[in-house]
Amino acid sequence: MAKTAGIMVIGNEILSGKVIDTNSPYLCxxxxxxxxxxxxxxxxxxxxxVIAHDVLLYTQxxxxxxxxxxxxxxxxxxxxxxxxxxxxxRLVVHPEMEALLQRHWAERPPAVRQKMATVPEGAQLLMEPDLPIPVLYVANVYIFPGIPQLFRRKFDSIKERFRDVPYHVRLVYVRARESDFAHVLDQVVQEFPDLLLGSYPEVGNPDYRVKLTLESKELPYLEHAYTRLLGLLPAETIYQVV
Amino acid sequence: MAKTAGIMVIGNEILSGKVIDTNSPYLCxxxxxxxxxxxxxxxxxxxxxVIAHDVLLYTQxxxxxxxxxxxxxxxxxxxxxxxxxxxxxRLVVHPEMEALLQRHWAERPPAVRQKMATVPEGAQLLMEPDLPIPVLYVANVYIFPGIPQLFRRKFDSIKERFRDVPYHVRLVYVRARESDFAHVLDQVVQEFPDLLLGSYPEVGNPDYRVKLTLESKELPYLEHAYTRLLGLLPAETIYQVV
Structure with a gap:
C-alpha cells in the first residue's frame, strides 16, 4: 500500500482569488x-x-x-x-529555534522572533545544511511557508525522507471520442480492478482527443492491463503510446 | 453578510499531479x-x-x-x-436532458446518452441560449465539467445569477520588511475588526517587499481603515497605493 498524504493550503488570499496556489500542484x-x-x-x-478541526482530522x-x-x-x-x-x-518556545532566529533574524523585532520561535509542544526541527531556518513538524504534520520560493526550497531539502515504491505509468493517446470507447475502459477496469486508469479528453488538440493514463506500483500488472487495453481499442484510433 | 461558496474539484488527475486545476482559481x-x-x-x-460525504456537508x-x-x-x-x-x-432519467442529448449527441452510443441523461431526482437545468447542453443543478449544488474550456463557458453563461454586493479593495505596496510593521497591522485589525486585511510578502521584487490588501463591502469603513493604516505606516516605507 502506498503511503497517503493530505495537503492543507492555508490563506484567505487563495480563496479570494488574489493569489493562485502553485504549492499544492508542485507538491502533488x-x-x-x-x-x-x-x-x-x-x-x-x-x-x-477551521484549521484546527481539519488538521486533527487529517493527522488521523x-x-x-x-x-x-x-x-x-x-x-x-x-x-x-x-x-x-x-x-x-500547548504553545511553547522552542529553544533551538529561538537560538537560530537570534542568529539569522537578529535585526528583526523581538516580538516577531518570539512569535516565530513559538511552536506546538513536541514539535521538532528538520535541520538541513542549506536551510538557515529548519522545517518544523509535529506528529505527522509538516509545516511549510506559503511563499512559493521558500516552500519549494524547504520541501526539496527534505523530500527524500518520503520516497517510497514508485508508480509505473503508461500513456495512450486516442484519436476517437471518449464516448465511443468508454465501454472498453469499463471492461479493462473490471478485469484489472487495481489499475489506476484515467481518461482525459483534450479540447482543440489536432492530433488526439483523449489521453489515457494507466498506473500501478506493480509493473507486470500494469503491462498486462496495458496489453489488454491495446488489444481492445481499435488499432486505427491509437495515435501514440508512451 | 456575503453569500458563501464551497468548491469541490473532483478528479484523481489533480491529486496525482497530472493536471493542474485551473478551474478553482478562475472560480475564486x-x-x-x-x-x-x-x-x-x-x-x-x-x-x-468521499464525494457523497463532502457534498452533503457542503450543501449544509x-x-x-x-x-x-x-x-x-x-x-x-x-x-x-x-x-x-x-x-x-434517487438517480432518474431527466426527460428534457434526454431529449437534448438525443438532438445534440445523436451519433454517440445510447449507453453514453443514457448515462449523461441520468441525474439526481429533482435536479434542474439552466438553459442558456449559447449552451447546447445546459448547466445542471440540484439543491444548491451547481455541477460543472472539469475540462477548463467547457467549465468556463458554462460558468460564464450563468454567473450573473450569483451577483451580490461587491467587495471594495485598496492596495498598499510597502518597501519595509513585513516583520517591521506587523504591529501596525495588528493595531489596524484591532480597530477595524471587520476589515479584511491581507499581507503578502513577495520575494525578489525590486520595488517593494509586501503587498497589503484591504477589503470591505462597506466603502466608508474601508476608507477609514485605509486612512488609519496610512497614518500608522512610516511614509518613507510606502511604495505605492491603489
Whole structure:
C-alpha cells in the first residue's frame, strides 16, 4: 500500500482569488514521483477553528499531512497556533529555534522572533545544511511557508525522507471520442480492478482527443492491463503510446 | 453578510499531479468579483463515498456549492452518482436532458446518452441560449465539467445569477520588511475588526517587499481603515497605493 498524504493550503488570499496556489500542484507532482498517494487537498481561510478541526482530522486520516501558508509574523498568520489547538498541544518556545532566529533574524523585532520561535509542544526541527531556518513538524504534520520560493526550497531539502515504491505509468493517446470507447475502459477496469486508469479528453488538440493514463506500483500488472487495453481499442484510433 | 461558496474539484488527475486545476482559481476570482465569499476548496478523488460525504456537508454549510469534474461518460466519472448518494436522492432519467442529448449527441452510443441523461431526482437545468447542453443543478449544488474550456463557458453563461454586493479593495505596496510593521497591522485589525486585511510578502521584487490588501463591502469603513493604516505606516516605507 502506498503511503497517503493530505495537503492543507492555508490563506484567505487563495480563496479570494488574489493569489493562485502553485504549492499544492508542485507538491502533488513531487509526491507522486516519490510514490506517495495524495488523497485530498483543502484550501481553508486563516481561521484558527477551521484549521484546527481539519488538521486533527487529517493527522488521523493520512500518513503525512503537509501545510502551506500562515506561518509569518503578521496577524493573519495563525497556522502554528491552529495546529497546536487542533492537536491539543500547548504553545511553547522552542529553544533551538529561538537560538537560530537570534542568529539569522537578529535585526528583526523581538516580538516577531518570539512569535516565530513559538511552536506546538513536541514539535521538532528538520535541520538541513542549506536551510538557515529548519522545517518544523509535529506528529505527522509538516509545516511549510506559503511563499512559493521558500516552500519549494524547504520541501526539496527534505523530500527524500518520503520516497517510497514508485508508480509505473503508461500513456495512450486516442484519436476517437471518449464516448465511443468508454465501454472498453469499463471492461479493462473490471478485469484489472487495481489499475489506476484515467481518461482525459483534450479540447482543440489536432492530433488526439483523449489521453489515457494507466498506473500501478506493480509493473507486470500494469503491462498486462496495458496489453489488454491495446488489444481492445481499435488499432486505427491509437495515435501514440508512451 | 456575503453569500458563501464551497468548491469541490473532483478528479484523481489533480491529486496525482497530472493536471493542474485551473478551474478553482478562475472560480475564486470570478466569485470574488461577483461579491461571493469562497470559504473552502477541496480536491477529492473519483470516489463515490468521499464525494457523497463532502457534498452533503457542503450543501449544509455554504449558500452555493460548485463542483467541477467527473461528469463525462467513462468509468471514473462518478460525480452525479455521488451527489445523488450524498443528497439521498434517487438517480432518474431527466426527460428534457434526454431529449437534448438525443438532438445534440445523436451519433454517440445510447449507453453514453443514457448515462449523461441520468441525474439526481429533482435536479434542474439552466438553459442558456449559447449552451447546447445546459448547466445542471440540484439543491444548491451547481455541477460543472472539469475540462477548463467547457467549465468556463458554462460558468460564464450563468454567473450573473450569483451577483451580490461587491467587495471594495485598496492596495498598499510597502518597501519595509513585513516583520517591521506587523504591529501596525495588528493595531489596524484591532480597530477595524471587520476589515479584511491581507499581507503578502513577495520575494525578489525590486520595488517593494509586501503587498497589503484591504477589503470591505462597506466603502466608508474601508476608507477609514485605509486612512488609519496610512497614518500608522512610516511614509518613507510606502511604495505605492491603489
Amino acid at each position: 507532482q513531487e509526491l507522486r514521483t516519490l510514490g506517495v498517494d495524495v488523497r485530498r487537498i483543502v484550501v481553508v481561510p486563516d481561521d484558527i477553528a 486520516t493520512f500518513d503525512y499531512v503537509f501545510t502551506t501558508g500562515g506561518v509569518g509574523p503578521t496577524h493573519d498568520d495563525v497556522t502554528i497556533e491552529a495546529i497546536a489547538h487542533g492537536l491539543q498541544r | 476570482q470570478e466569485l470574488r468579483t461577483l461579491g461571493v465569499d469562497v470559504r473552502r476548496i477541496v480536491v477529492v478523488p473519483d470516489d463515490i463515498a 454549510t455554504f449558500d452555493y456549492v460548485f463542483t467541477t469534474g467527473g461528469v463525462g461518460p467513462t468509468h471514473d466519472d462518478v460525480t452525479i452518482e455521488a451527489i445523488a448518494h450524498g443528497l439521498q436522492r
